[in-house]
Amino acid sequence: MATGRTHRPATRSRGIPEATVARLPLYLRALTALSERSVPTVSSEELAAAAGVNSAKLRKDFSYLGSYGTRGVGYDVEYLVYQISRELGLTQDWPVVIVGIGNLGAALANYGGFASRGFRVAALIDADPALSGRSVAGIPVQHTDDLEKIIQDNGVSIGVIATPAGAAQQVCDRLVAAGVTSILNFAPTVLSVPDGVDVRKVDLSIELQILAFHEQRKAGEEAATPDGGGPAAGPRKESADKGPDGDVPAVMPA
Amino acid sequence: MATGRTHRPATRSRGIPEATVARLPLYLRALTALSERSVPTVSSEELAAAAGVNSAKLRKDFSYLGSYGTRGVGYDVEYLVYQISRELGLTQDWPVVIVGIGNLGAALANYGGFASRGFRVAALIDADPALSGRSVAGIPVQHTDDLEKIIQDNGVSIGVIATPAGAAQQVCDRLVAAGVTSILNFAPTVLSVPDGVDVRKVDLSIELQILAFHEQRKAGEEAATPDGGGPAAGPRKESADKGPDGDVPAVMPA
DNA sequence: ACTTGTGAACAGATTCACAGCA
DNA sequence: TGCTGTGAATCTGTTCACAAGT
Numbered sequence: 405m406a407t408g409r410t411h412r413p414a415t416r417s418r419g420i421p422e423a424t425v426a427r428l429p430l431y432l433r434a435l436t437a438l439s440e441r442s443v444p445t446v447s448s449e450e451l452a453a454a455a456g457v458n459s460a461k462l463r464k465d466f467s468y469l470g471s472y473g474t475r476g477v478g479y480d481v482e483y484l485v486y487q488i489s490r491e492l493g494l495t496q497d498w499p500v501v502i503v504g505i506g507n508l509g510a511a512l513a514n515y516g517g518f519a520s521r522g523f524r525v526a527a528l529i530d531a532d533p534a535l536s537g538r539s540v541a542g543i544p545v546q547h548t549d550d551l552e553k554i555i556q557d558n559g560v561s562i563g564v565i566a567t568p569a570g571a572a573q574q575v576c577d578r579l580v581a582a583g584v585t586s587i588l589n590f591a592p593t594v595l596s597v598p599d600g601v602d603v604r605k606v607d608l609s610i611e612l613q614i615l616a617f618h619e620q621r622k623a624g625e626e627a628a629t630p631d632g633g634g635p636a637a638g639p640r641k642e643s644a645d646k647g648p649d650g651d652v653p654a655v656m657p658a
Numbered sequence: 659m660a661t662g663r664t665h666r667p668a669t670r671s672r673g674i675p676e677a678t679v680a681r682l683p684l685y686l687r688a689l690t691a692l693s694e695r696s697v698p699t700v701s702s703e704e705l706a707a708a709a710g711v712n713s714a715k716l717r718k719d720f721s722y723l724g725s726y727g728t729r730g731v732g733y734d735v736e737y738l739v740y741q742i743s744r745e746l747g748l749t750q751d752w753p754v755v756i757v758g759i760g761n762l763g764a765a766l767a768n769y770g771g772f773a774s775r776g777f778r779v780a781a782l783i784d785a786d787p788a789l790s791g792r793s794v795a796g797i798p799v800q801h802t803d804d805l806e807k808i809i810q811d812n813g814v815s816i817g818v819i820a821t822p823a824g825a826a827q828q829v830c831d832r833l834v835a836a837g838v839t840s841i842l843n844f845a846p847t848v849l850s851v852p853d854g855v856d857v858r859k860v861d862l863s864i865e866l867q868i869l870a871f872h873e874q875r876k877a878g879e880e881a882a883t884p885d886g887g888g889p890a891a892g893p894r895k896e897s898a899d900k901g902p903d904g905d906v907p908a909v910m911p912a
Numbered sequence: 913a914c915t916t917g918t919g920a921a922c923a924g925a926t927t928c929a930c931a932g933c934a
Numbered sequence: 935t936g937c938t939g940t941g942a943a944t945c946t947g948t949t950c951a952c953a954a955g956t
Contacts, residue, residue, distance in 0.1 A: 423947055429867040433846065447915065456848035459915095460949055467917055475916040475955045492867050493874030500866070507768050511761035517846060517863040522870070562869055585876060586869040588862075592687065592771060594710035602872045604865050608842075609771040611858050612754070613683040613746050615816055615840040616776070618856045620747030622839060677925055701937065713937095714927055721939055729938045730934045 420491070424465045428488050430455045431462070435485045447478040489522075499526035499558045501584075503575050504567030505535055505545050508590055512566060513541040526558040531571070548575075555582035562586045569593045576603075674745070678719040682742050684709045685716070689739045701732040753780035753814045755838075757829050758821030759789055759799050762844055766820060767795040780812040785825070802829075809836035816840045823847045830857075 434454035438446055448466075452459040466472060466479075472487055473479045489495050500518070502509050505528050513528055528540055531548040538545050546554060554560070563584040565572050572591035579587060580601055589595055589605040597603055688708035692700055702720075706713040720726060720733070726741055727733045743749050754772070756763050759782050767782055782794055785802040792799050800808060808814070817838040819826050826845035833841060834855055843849055843859040851857055 421947070425871050426864070426868055428871070429861075429864040430848075432867075434848075449915085454848070456850075458949080460951095461947090463915090463917065464948080471917070473916050476914045477956075478915070491871070493870040494867065496874075498866075498870055498873070507761070507765035511765045512862065514761050515862060518866075521863060521867060523863075523866055561873055562866065586873045588865050588869060594684075594688075594708070596710075600876070602869060604869060606860055606862070606865060607683075608766065608769060608860070609775060609777075610680070610683040611842050611860060612752075612772075612777055612816070613686070613748065613775060614680055615842060615856060615858060616747040616752055617679050617682070617745070619752070619815055619840045620750075622854070675925070702939095703937085712927080714929095715925090717937090717939065718926080725939070727938050728934065729932070730936050732937070 420468045432488045438481050445478045494522040498523050499560045500562045501527045501560050502564045503529045505530040509566035510540050527554045551578050552582040564588045566590045674722045686742045692735050699732045748776040752777050753812045754816045755781045755814050756818045757783045759784040763820035764794050781808045805832050806836040818842045820844045
């Protein structure tokens with residue numbers, strides 16, 4: 405099918421596995437919490453527990469970044485925070501635009517986790533003229549007509565699409581044409597983009613369907629299991645993620 | 659580490675791979691669109707294109723469900739829609755509660771994709787007394803005090819957490835104690851749950867960080883690549899998902 | 913004594929390529 | 935002939951278990 409390989413084969417400096425990249429933000433969050441509590445060092449076991457993974461995986465992940473720990477001691481919290489931030493590219497500023505300021509777009513604009521990590525909402529864009537001029541989260545909403553100019557003036561390379569499904573591809577095309585090379589898509593549609601552009605999707609409905617699948621399994625099994633065990637409590641487990649695949653789900657605004 | 663296996667080892671009737679389960683909703687969406695256009699049959703190649711995967715993967719996925727296609731012809735759209743719906747458990751009604759009616763919670767409540775797939779928002783719950791009594795998307799917001807009663811009265815087994823991070827674990831514990839066995843978590847925290855409870859997380863900040871990582875790579879490579887190739891257009895590719903791991907990201911309300 | 917870092921074994925998912933059937 | 939279904943090969947990610955270092 406289609407064009408070619410899934411991702412850039414190019415100069416791949418050190419080649420960190422995709423699965424590892426997806427966990428780095430998790431480690432970073434846990435480390436930041438430790439840092440705020442002024443914890444100086446942490447063992448792989450402790451940090452793994454805080455991040456909800458197992459320690460072998462964590463150590464393997466870190467080994468791709470380099471040898472940042474000290475045997476017999478653990479990892480220096482501050483140092484690791486810095487190294488992971490740098491690896492993720494969070495030491496620089498990433499201006500982001502959000503297109504589609506419905507319920508969801510507004511929620512995203514208000515989301516505090518942005519600024520804290522080097523992401524800055526440079527502009528909000530919506531096709532509804534009634535919204536133009538209004539402010540959401542202190543940021544003025546601008547009209548879609550000016551999309552290209554906004555992207556270029558702000559040097560935006562990351563776009564968030566929170567429009568209805570029907571508008572998503574069109575918005576995507578314009579974003580890409582204007583120079584955006586990474587897109588986070590909340591509309592429940594498959595976006596088609598040129599090579600070299602990354603798309604990640606977040607789809608609520610898909611997540612719920614996956615839960616329903618497992619839920620159904622549970623219900624069916626209950627009757628089949630030897631012991632009549634109800635849904636009552638048991639030993640705790642860290643919420644290990646289900647989907648082994650990178651597939652994510654999507655939310656759509658009103 | 660910790661308690662035990664990641665997921666139920668039990669009677670696993672036919673054992674559909676997790677990666678396949680995560681794609682079924684994608685196929686279902688594409689099939690539903692075809693169904694609405696009254697397309698009677700579809701080939702693996704066509705359907706794969708519509709779902710944004712390659713056809714070999716799609717055929718392998720379907721092979722886990724059974725032999726629902728016809729060689730030389732393709733798949734019957736209506737029949738597949740039914741089979742996948744059944745497999746995902748969407749032929750039954752799933753009452754869902756949303757806890758935390760901030761910006762995000764409201765967006766979720768208004769999300770149309772719910773009802774269309776057997777999910778019904780049975781109740782909205784928030785800790786803020788000022789919200790109690792108000793309606794969002796036509797559904798009255800109820801106070802957290804009544805959480806247990808609401809769960810039980812409505813036979814809810816799926817809960818959506820859209821509270822601030824600080825409240826998430828506590829809400830989670832109460833949901834689980836009241837009988838919820840599947841949780842969709844939008845709060846940027848690792849939830850700890852008893853065995854037998856499924857948690858999926860959606861984390862905006864993580865998704866953005868993953869994009870930033872790749873974005874940074876691109877920028878660095880540009881200088882390093884022999885051809886000075888700009889970010890201009892190229893051949894189209896279907897937006898193949900990045901993260902091979904199930905890790906998903908999280909959004910947090912104001 | 914303790915904890916990292918990692919080769920090697922394992923498990924799971926994807927892709928290939930073709931036999932089997934309409 | 936055309937397209938599905940699937941074994942076999944490959945690739946990616948996880949886990950084990952221990953050597954190496956402090």
